Every structure is written in C-alpha cells, then in structure tokens.
Amino acid sequence: MSSNYGYLNARVRGLRAKLLDETFAQSAIEAGSFEAFVTSLSQTAYAPDLEEARGRREGLPMVDDAIATNVARTTRSLLRMADGRARELLGVLLMRFDAANLKSVARTFHARSARGGGGESDDAVASLAAATLPAGALDAHILERMITAADLPNAAQVLVLKGHPLGPTFRKAVAAYAASGDLFELEVAIDLGYHEVVRERVEEHDVPPAFLRYGQIEIDATNLRTALKVRGRGLEPGRFFVPGGRVVSKDVFVEIASSAPGAALPSLRAPFDALGDGGDLASVEVGVRSVLERYAKGLVHDPLDIGLVTHYLYAKEREAALLRLVARGTFYGVPSDTLRRELGHA
C-alpha cells in the first residue's frame, strides 16, 4: 500500500517547529505566576484549545483540558493527513491511547457494578470523559457509545462492530471478566493483548529497521518498568513479560522482578547499560526516558517513512508533560528549584 510520506512529513516538520521546549518552560518558571504562564501559552499553538477550554473550566483544569484537546486534535489531524501504510502505522502508534481508554471504560463499568449497578449514565459519561484522552482511533463519540451500553460485553460489541484491532482482544478479556469479576486480570489481558496486536501489525508491514529497533527498545523499556513495578508485590512475574524486546530477555525480566525492592539492577546490555546501579523506579524511569529520546531522535533521518511522525508523537507527549508540570508548579507555587530539577528529568 503506497503512502504520501512526503506530504505527511512536510506537515509534521511544520508541527515540530511549533513544539514548545525547555526554553519556554524555563521562561514560564521565571515568570513565576500561573497567570503569566497562561498568557504565554495563549500566544502559542495552544491558543485555540485554551480559548475553547476557557468556556468549560477555569484555573488548572482549564490548562489540562487545553493540553488534552490539543494532543487529541493533533493526532486526529495526523490521521487525516496520512494515508495507506503511513495511516496504518500511525494507527499502531496511537493504539496505546485506545488501550488506555478501553481500560478506563472497563474501570467505569467495574466501579458502577461495585456500587450496585446504579448511577446515571450522564455521570458515567462525564467521569469517563475526564478519564480518557481520545487521541487514538477511538474518538469521544465511540467511547460515549461504549459507556452508555447496557453492560461491558455490550460495550465490547460496540468496539468489535467498529472493526477496531483491539476489538477481539477486548471481547475475550471481557468474557473472562464476566465470569470472574476480576478487574486486575481484565486490565492485564488488555495490556498484553495490545502489545500482541501491535507486534502482529508491525510484522505485517515491511517497517524500516530503525523503526523496528525503536519499537523493540520501547518494549524493553516497558519490561524494565514493569519488572520494577512488580517487584515485592508477591505476583508471579513471568506473566507480565511482553515479548519482542531487544535487550531485556524474559530471564532478565524475571530476575529483576523477583529481586528485593531497592536492589540494584543486574548489568544490562546497551543501550540500558548506562542505567547504573539505581534500583528504584523513578531513577530507572529517567534513564529509560533518555534512551527512548535518543532512539526517537534517530528516526528522523528518513524523510520517506514513519520515523519523523514517531519522533514527533514522542516529542508532543513530552511537551504536554512539560506544560502540565509547569502549569501545576506555577499554580501551586512550587519552588522553582524543584521545578527545574523535575524539568531535568524530562
């Protein structure tokens, strides 16, 4: 399937030029007030989203709303710009938003049944809207149709009928949940199912080696984080391993996950060899983020493939995180040193 990568990448370059970086964040921190930050933000590409959010909310929720709207609007416009293989690969890249949103749908139904099945559907729609970021193939309209379904199996049916790639996985996980009522197992099934679908989709397409490498490193990063999260929780670790990584094998994963909380990581191969001895999730998170950043940057050189879009999506999420950090910092009056230290983790 052919794709007009030239057009897509040209548009993405334009979008990249508008990305806000640490310089913007630093100047917002120096300005020192939330109002000054909102004024600065209203002079950027976030202006229309901020204006739209101003009608719905105020203060910090307004900025959060504007950031979420901007991210969702950006991914939707990318999907509109792309065609052919580029659109399919973009769909794969954005599928994690769908997986996260499906877990929110499941949690909403679970919370409703835990309360005894009551509750207004308007409330459910409002709480789901606040807990989802419709930046993938599932837009707010589909999510609303799912949450207003009679029960979770019917919501899964809505997804299957839409022909979403996660539909069969979600339906299977929901069927198991209907028998057990175990939300934890349902969430694990969605997470592992999502990675399996992504792997199948990538294998179906002849993706460039750099993109494949990035995907493998991202799986390694997920496995490293998961191993540290599982550590000391008395869970059987092997079942949370996501196959398809490059460096972190299942044995290494189980070794990390079975070690005592706070214990140093075993020596890892490049590019995770620089993670050091720190065995806590926060420091590993910082190291893993810098590895992913490096690999994402390595994708931008091929003008006729999906790499530039991949890097842009990575940078866009990072920008959103920076803005949320600075917005909160200025809103709550967090000391600028603390904020700068957190910015250093970006």
Next chain:
Amino acid sequence: MAETIAPTRSNLLQRRDQLKLANRGADLLKRKRDALIGEFFDLVKVSLQARRDLTKASQEAYLSLFLANAWDGPEAVRSLALASGTTVEVGITVENLFGVKVPQVQAPDFADGAAAFSPVGVGGRTLDASVQFKALTEAIIRVAATETRLRRIGEEIKKTSRRVNALEQLVIPNIARQIKDIRSVLDQRALEEVTVLKRIKAKLEARDAAEKVAAAEEAAASA
C-alpha cells in the same frame, strides 16, 4: 442544705467508717489519675510523632500526585481512581486501661490490595502516587487512633480529677465536720452528765453529812 444527723455514737462510728472509705477512695483515685497522666504523656509523644509522620506522608503523597498528574497525565490518574473504590477495613479492639475503655485501632494492611491495577500499563509516577496515598491513609488512621486514645484518657483524667476534688473538697470535709459536730454534742452530753453526777454526789454527800451531824447531835442529847 446541710444534712441533719442525730448526734449518736452509732452515727459517729458510721461517719468515721465513711471518712476512712472516702480517704481510701480519694487516694485510689489520685493513684489512678497519676497512672493515667503517665499514660497520657507517653501517648502524647506517640501522638506528636504520628502527627509529624502524617505531615511528612501528606507532603510526599501530594507531591507524588502532582508529579503523576504532570508526567502520566490527569486522565491516567483519574482513570485509575475510577477503579479504586475500595473500602478500607480498620480493626478496632477495646482495651481496658485502668478501668477506662479505650479503642485500640489496627492500621489497615494494604498489601493484599496492592495489585489493584495492571503493572504493565500503569505509569510509574501514578503507581508511586498510589503507594504514597496508601501510606497517607495509614498515617491518618494512626493519628486518629492515637488521638482518640488520647482524648479518652484526657476525659478520664478530667473526670477522675473532678472526683478527687469532690472527695477532698466536699465529701471528706463534710464528713469530718459531721464527726466533729457529733463528737462535740456527745462531749457536751458527757460533760453535762458528769456535772449532774457531781451535783448528785455533792447532794448525797451533803445529805450524808447532815445525817451524820444529826446523828451526832442525837447521840449527844441522849447522853
């Protein structure tokens, strides 16, 4: 209004027993109060530490929530909050402390509920915030437990002090005064009796003397 008591010896004995009992009661209550004050001050140290722990846990929890909202996104945090409608079961036993029933609260163990959401997809900062808020909940329950004990013991100290004061300031002086009054009346009566007896004795002695004089005069006349 002062109670009117018959100034009898039996009442005097009864009041003396009451005074002995009241003194013993006041002494016991003072010892109870001292023990409770000791317990209170020990608990104050624990309570202050629990408050410090709560402040620290609160700062850490809200900072972690701040970072989770920034790095993982408010949507992700709210999504996890949807699923975590768990109830916290707190074990409470009632302990008898110097006759005071004080609650003993066991902090909940969140270890079983740790696997509330999939570790594969959850953000590291959000997971950290979840752990920190569990620690905050434990700290709140610990403060509630120590402060409830503290309040109950404080109330009991106040109650015991009031009882000691009532005994020392009212009951014991009242009984002592009654004893004094009865003893005074009884002493008065004893004195009156002695006087009467003395007067009778004097009269008898005077009569004996008069009889002796009359007999002597009669003997002299007949001689």
